[in-house]
Amino acid sequence: xxxxxxxxxxxxxxxxxxxxxxxxxxxxxxxxxxxxxxxxxxxxxxxxxxxxxxxxxxxxxxxxxxxxxxxxxxxxxxxxxxxxxxxxxxxxxxxxxxxxxxxxxxxxxxxxxxxxxxxxxxxxxxxxxxxxxxxxxxxxxxxxxxxxxxxxxxxxxxxxxxxxxxxxxxxxxxxxxxxxxxxxxxxxxxxxxxxxxxxxxxxxxxxxxxxxxxxxxxxxxxxxxxxxxxxxxxxxxxxxxxxxxxxxxxxxxxxxxxxxxxxxxxxxxxxxxxxxxxxxxxxxxxxxxxxxxxxxxxxxxxxxxxxxxxxxxxxxxxxxxxxxxxxxxxxxxxxxxxxxxxxxxxxxxxxxxxxxxxxxxxxxxxxxxxxxxxxxxxxxxxxxxxxxxxxxxxxxxxxxxxxxxxxx
Numbered sequence: 001x002x003x004x005x006x007x008x009x010x011x012x013x014x015x016x017x018x019x020x021x022x023x024x025x026x027x028x029x030x031x032x033x034x035x036x037x038x039x040x041x042x043x044x045x046x047x048x049x050x051x052x053x054x055x056x057x058x059x060x061x062x063x064x065x066x067x068x069x070x071x072x073x074x075x076x077x078x079x080x081x082x083x084x085x086x087x088x089x090x091x092x093x094x095x096x097x098x099x100x101x102x103x104x105x106x107x108x109x110x111x112x113x114x115x116x117x118x119x120x121x122x123x124x125x126x127x128x129x130x131x132x133x134x135x136x137x138x139x140x141x142x143x144x145x146x147x148x149x150x151x152x153x154x155x156x157x158x159x160x161x162x163x164x165x166x167x168x169x170x171x172x173x174x175x176x177x178x179x180x181x182x183x184x185x186x187x188x189x190x191x192x193x194x195x196x197x198x199x200x201x202x203x204x205x206x207x208x209x210x211x212x213x214x215x216x217x218x219x220x221x222x223x224x225x226x227x228x229x230x231x232x233x234x235x236x237x238x239x240x241x242x243x244x245x246x247x248x249x250x251x252x253x254x255x256x257x258x259x260x261x262x263x264x265x266x267x268x269x270x271x272x273x274x275x276x277x278x279x280x281x282x283x284x285x286x287x288x289x290x291x292x293x294x295x296x297x298x299x300x301x302x303x304x305x306x307x308x309x310x311x312x313x314x315x316x317x318x319x320x321x322x323x324x325x326x327x328x329x330x331x332x333x334x335x336x337x338x339x340x341x342x343x344x345x346x347x348x349x350x351x352x353x354x355x356x357x358x359x360x361x362x363x364x365x366x367x368x369x370x371x372x373x374x375x376x377x378x379x380x381x382x383x384x385x386x387x388x389x390x391x392x393x394x395x396x397x398x399x400x401x402x403x404x405x406x407x408x
Contacts, residue, residue, distance in 0.1 A: 003040075003073065008195035009033040013040070017187040021155045021170060024179075024189075024222030027203055029196035030156045034122060035065040038097060039073060041120065042090050045147055047113040048097045048120045049140065053128035054355045055101020059083060062124045063099055089114070102133045103353050119149050126155040128355055130237070131165040159224040160362055167224055176223070192222045212379050213368050229365045229374045231340060235348040237358060240279050244268075244351075247277065252300055253392025254326065255384045256312030261285040262292055263384035264306070265357065266299060269346075269396050276343070276393065279351045281385060289315065293322045300324075307391040329391040330398075337376060339390035342397045357385045 005013065006029045012020070022030045038048050050066075052058050066088060070079050080089045086099040094115040100108045112118075118140050123129055134153075141151040155166065174181055174188060181188040193199055193207045210216040218225045247268035255263045266280035282295050296319070300306065308316055310328035319326045332338075350358050364386055366374040 025192040028191040126157040240351040251392040252306040253388040254308040255387040265388040
């Protein structure tokens with residue numbers, strides 16, 4: 001079995017602390033290490049439950065990382081992997097790695113290993129997770145294991161804002177000048193790209209030359225962010241499953257990407273209550289036009305139209321040729337800031353399944369000058385669904401009654 005572990009993580013391969021937090025900058029090797037530890041732990045008799053906030057994000061992230069680790073360890077014959085059922089079973093001892101999404105709590109409750117009990121819960125991208133969901137998860141770890149294996153809950157994430165419940169709950173004794181806190185029941189380890197010896201020179205260059213102060217502080221240095229320069233604070237999340245069928249004032253928007261992802265959003269606007277409900281999203285890079293058309297056809301009805309980025313003229317033409325009505329948004333000298341100002345007048349309610357939009361809105365922020373003062377211009381990065389939201393609500397914002405045909 002070939003094992004290559006970054007030095008910063010070696011002391012924690014066998015750590016039994018009940019609550020463990022691995023956080024820090026992008027590309028620091030957190031998930032890589034934890035995937036390695038999961039495989040080694042299961043061979044020793046552990047049963048893992050690995051969760052993310054939305055189930056469909058697991059297959060292309062942590063599940064794939066675990067499978068890659070098994071292959072790297074030359075253990076493919078030892079583990080049986082079922083991507084359809086999201087279960088990996090060790091043939092030597094019947095211990096399992098189970099995967100689930102916090103967006104389906106009933107299904108999550110039914111997830112049980114075939115032998116023994118769940119010993120470890122790993123919450124990947126934990127800042128996506130609500131505090132109540134975490135509290136419910138810890139109930140799965142009550143009681144002792146018959147074989148004496150200690151139980152653990154493990155967090156991994158890139159930090160976002162100091163207002164987050166994880167910071168409030170666990171970091172009250174944290175010293176920003178250090179990278180480790182350890183007590184009898186809590187371990188916190190902070191790492192950055194400098195702790196990952198497997199990065200390429202190109203990866204390192206990109207991280208070290210990040211020009212935006214917020215992204216450099218959070219994603220390169222791994223520090224918790226401060227709320228001050230974040231643009232939108234007028235949002236919350238909610239399970240909208242029961243009310244979506246009643247939505248009758250729906251707007252659709254799309255931001256096209258070439259190297260960036262295509263990003264589609266679907267919202268209901270309650271103008272009387274000044275509320276915007278975000279209830280459907282799609283965000284994917286390297287999408288062929290036929291694949292994009294199929295996704296959009298599955299999300300909107302035939303009599304609807306989408307307002308799109310006018311710079312995607314070719315994509316608009318090709319989608320219209322495939323029977324999907326897309327009209328170009330009106331861009332002007334101050335259209336971005338005007339759109340932001342209008343959106344800030346509304347309460348934005350985000351369905352719990354729209355994790356990509358939530359990720360964008362909580363870090364969307366103003367540019368800064370050399371003294372750290374906010375400039376009246378947003379950072380043009382990781383904002384594709386927010387741009388799509390501006391396009392979607394343009395007709396509502398401008399009070400326009402133009403039909404799609406008049407705009408084509």
